[in-house]
Amino acid sequence: MKVMSSTHPTAETTAPYGSGASASAPDRHSDYALDKVKKIRTVHLAQAKADGEKFAMLTCYDALTAAVFDAAGIETLLVGDSAGNNVLGHESTLTITVDQMIPLVAAVSSATKRAFVIADMPFGSYQISPAQAVETAVRFMKEGGAHAVKMEASAYYAEHVRAVVNAGIPVVAHIGFTPQAEHALGGFRIQGRGDASAHVVEDAKALVEAGAFCVLLEMTTNDTAAAVNQAIGPVPMVSIGAGSDATGFVLVWQDMMGLREGKMARFVKQYANLHKIFSDAARAYQDDIRSGAYPAPEHSFEV
Ligand code: KIV
Numbered sequence: 001m002k003v004m005s006s007t008h009p010t011a012e013t014t015a016p017y018g019s020g021a022s023a024s025a026p027d028r029h030s031d032y033a034l035d036k037v038k039k040i041r042t043v044h045l046a047q048a049k050a051d052g053e054k055f056a057m058l059t060c061y062d063a064l065t066a067a068v069f070d071a072a073g074i075e076t077l078l079v080g081d082s083a084g085n086n087v088l089g090h091e092s093t094l095t096i097t098v099d100q101m102i103p104l105v106a107a108v109s110s111a112t113k114r115a116f117v118i119a120d121m122p123f124g125s126y127q128i129s130p131a132q133a134v135e136t137a138v139r140f141m142k143e144g145g146a147h148a149v150k151m152e153a154s155a156y157y158a159e160h161v162r163a164v165v166n167a168g169i170p171v172v173a174h175i176g177f178t179p180q181a182e183h184a185l186g187g188f189r190i191q192g193r194g195d196a197s198a199h200v201v202e203d204a205k206a207l208v209e210a211g212a213f214c215v216l217l218e219m220t221t222n223d224t225a226a227a228v229n230q231a232i233g234p235v236p237m238v239s240i241g242a243g244s245d246a247t248g249f250v251l252v253w254q255d256m257m258g259l260r261e262g263k264m265a266r267f268v269k270q271y272a273n274l275h276k277i278f279s280d281a282a283r284a285y286q287d288d289i290r291s292g293a294y295p296a297p298e299h300s301f302e303v
Contacts, residue, residue: 057238077115095123121136208233241266254274
């Protein structure tokens with residue numbers, strides 16, 4: 001069933017929320033299935049949890065890669081502050097700035113038709129006050145064209161999240177291992193072991209209570225992840241190294257495509273070996289230049 005709205009020429013899903021179509025329970029799942037959604041929005045990610053569907057998230061930092069992932073059907077793209085490492089060559093995510101991230105967010109947003117684009121708030125851009133958090137989030141929406149922002153947070157930052165949500169900006173609350181707090185946490189360590197599990201669950205509950213529409217949980221034990229997923233009820237949880245009891249799953253694209261070399265975190269599954277593809281192509285190009293095989297007549301202009 002298509003529902004027309006006065007402000008939009010066509011409905012975005014075959015059965016939009018609040019249309020009443022959900023009354024017939026047997027069709028509900030197929031009507032709301034993610035692969036039928038023309039433009040992914042927060043409501044679809046929540047509905048995925050209700051329906052037991054899973055969605056994919058990949059990091060993304062440029063227009064061409066965004067277009068590939070969007071066309072492949074990846075539901076959510078995260079312009080992570082991991083751009084600090086993966087684009088700018090920094091040692092950690094701590095040093096990238098809002099001004100450096102905004103062009104990357106704008107590139108991804110402009111190349112995306114269906115995916116939900118999330119901008120990561122970099123270290124120092126939201127911790128100072130709720131007002132600073134709103135100011136930064138507004139820039140990502142206005143200048144970057146993002147659909148939501150992500151904040152590495154704990155219960156302590158609930159008021160910062162609430163202020164951003166009250167400004168009309170959806171927030172993903174990133175908890176568990178939070179790379180911006182790498183030094184305070186003593187390095188890249190699994191969070192939520194033993195008694196610490198309760199703290200992670202409390203953080204999740206406080207941030208959801210403050211209005212976060214999604215929780216992203218990084219590097220915790222499976223038990224802690226399951227406890228968080230249960231504690232936040234209908235709110236979808238995205239896992240990165242936090243087990244399989246989640247609605248969404250995220251990886252850094254250069255890790256899962258094998259562009260980066262070296263030891264990967266245990267949670268990374270590699271789907272391609274781009275490092276080899278790139279270096280083989282680079283060598284073949286160099287060989288062609290040395291041998292004179294490139295440029296060939298078909299690569300030059302005779303007149
Ligand atoms: O910045 C990033 O890429 C992230 C993901 C690893 C979750 O925060």
